[in-house]
Amino acid sequence: MKLDNSCHVDRIVEVARCPACKSSTWLKREKNIMCCQCEAVFSIQQGSVDFIPNLNKNYKSSHERYIYERALENWGEILHEYELNDVPETYHHIHFVNHFGNRHTLFKGVVLGIGCGSGFDSQWTAQKYPGLLCFGVDLGVNIGGVARRDHSITNLHYMRGDALDLPLENKVVDSIFSYGVFHHTSEPQKCLDEAYRVLKPGGSVCIYLYTNHENNLPKYLGTQVEKFLTNFMAVIPVKIGRMLCWAMSPFILLIFSWPGQLLKKIPSLKKIGGSFPLHWGTTPASIIGDLQDRLCSPVNHRFSRKAFQSLFEKSGFTNLEIVTTTGGHFGYAEKL
Numbered sequence: 001m002k003l004d005n006s007c008h009v010d011r012i013v014e015v016a017r018c019p020a021c022k023s024s025t026w027l028k029r030e031k032n033i034m035c036c037q038c039e040a041v042f043s044i045q046q047g048s049v050d051f052i053p054n055l056n057k058n059y060k061s062s063h064e065r066y067i068y069e070r071a072l073e074n075w076g077e078i079l080h081e082y083e084l085n086d087v088p089e090t091y092h093h094i095h096f097v098n099h100f101g102n103r104h105t106l107f108k109g110v111v112l113g114i115g116c117g118s119g120f121d122s123q124w125t126a127q128k129y130p131g132l133l134c135f136g137v138d139l140g141v142n143i144g145g146v147a148r149r150d151h152s153i154t155n156l157h158y159m160r161g162d163a164l165d166l167p168l169e170n171k172v173v174d175s176i177f178s179y180g181v182f183h184h185t186s187e188p189q190k191c192l193d194e195a196y197r198v199l200k201p202g203g204s205v206c207i208y209l210y211t212n213h214e215n216n217l218p219k220y221l222g223t224q225v226e227k228f229l230t231n232f233m234a235v236i237p238v239k240i241g242r243m244l245c246w247a248m249s250p251f252i253l254l255i256f257s258w259p260g261q262l263l264k265k266i267p268s269l270k271k272i273g274g275s276f277p278l279h280w281g282t283t284p285a286s287i288i289g290d291l292q293d294r295l296c297s298p299v300n301h302r303f304s305r306k307a308f309q310s311l312f313e314k315s316g317f318t319n320l321e322i323v324t325t326t327g328g329h330f331g332y333a334e335k336l
């Protein structure tokens with residue numbers, strides 16, 4: 001069935017900025033939109049717009065190129081497809097709500113999910129708050145599949161775009177959410193700078209990033225194992241790496257998850273059990289997503305609490321609140 005994409009594309013061109021020349025006047029056509037300034041053409045895919053058609057970038061270094069190519073290999077198709085049919089009722093935004101929701105209005109006006117992945121959080125937000133205008137941006141090539149799944153949600157629109165160079169005008173967004181994305185890019189600071197640029201004054205961000213577990217010895221040791229393994233994973237195709245994660249998962253359960261689970265059952269040792277890497281794991285399927293995220297990602301920047309705080313401050317954010325859990329740092333901040 002041919003879907004009518006016009007409502008989605010109309011909303012996108014209202015906020016979009018050309019990644020090539022930074023202009024924001026568009027000519028809308030049936031299959032693509034064209035920048036009136038530089039005539040760059042971006043295709044419409046199932047209601048989403050692809051702002052990075054072939055990642056024809058001027059890479060600053062071979063490392064940067066590796067990160068983009070690996071990110072596409074890792075998440076571009078596989079992860080999103082794998083998750084597409086399995087829509088949960090709540091997803092990662094619930095953590096932001098639990099940590100900051102009682103003190104701040106997290107969802108307001110125009111909402112942007114950066115690195116929205118399978119789109120579950122964007123979908124949840126748009127449906128829970130029908131008065132909002134929501135956008136999801138991700139590098140993944142099959143964002144069109146996500147857009148098709150959510151086609152009937154008229155206040156939710158998807159773009160394929162880069163967190164390091166958002167295809168959005170300055171000051172068009174009121175609330176930004178990004179869960180587990182910036183630490184997998186070449187420059188997390190640039191991602192925060194971009195978030196700041198597209199926010200309106202008075203807008204807010206909610207960001208989750210990995211901690212370096214500076215105060216948690218078992219997890220800190222886990223990150224060292226992660227570092228060692230990712231050196232090896234980096235030189236093999238992601239598909240093989242993902243299979244290796246499945247093969248490794250019983251051992252990870254045996255060494256970390258099950259002992260952690262056991263300790264958590266003893267009241268006096270509960271805290272120690274909770275500090276074990278992947279302590280929530282019960283079966284290989286329950287830890288595979290996290291294992292693959294940590295071992296098959298192109299890069300895992302990990303932050304001390306101070307370094308996490310400094311990311312926000314350097315970009316110009318104020319009223320910063322940080323909650324650090326055994327999983328990572330959650331930050332809420334505002335643009336004055």
Ligand SMILES: C[S@@+](CC[C@H](N)C(=O)[O-])C[C@H]1O[C@@H](n2cnc3c(N)ncnc32)[C@H](O)[C@@H]1O
Pocket residue numbers: 071075076092114115116117118137138139140161162163164178179180181184185293
């Ligand atoms: C670990 S997944 C998290 C997805 C989603 N936020 C969630 O909570 O499930 C990381 C996501 O970041 C996206 N990503 C990685 N680098 C990106 C970049 N430079 N720009 C936009 N998205 C990026 C990946 O495609 C992937 O969907």
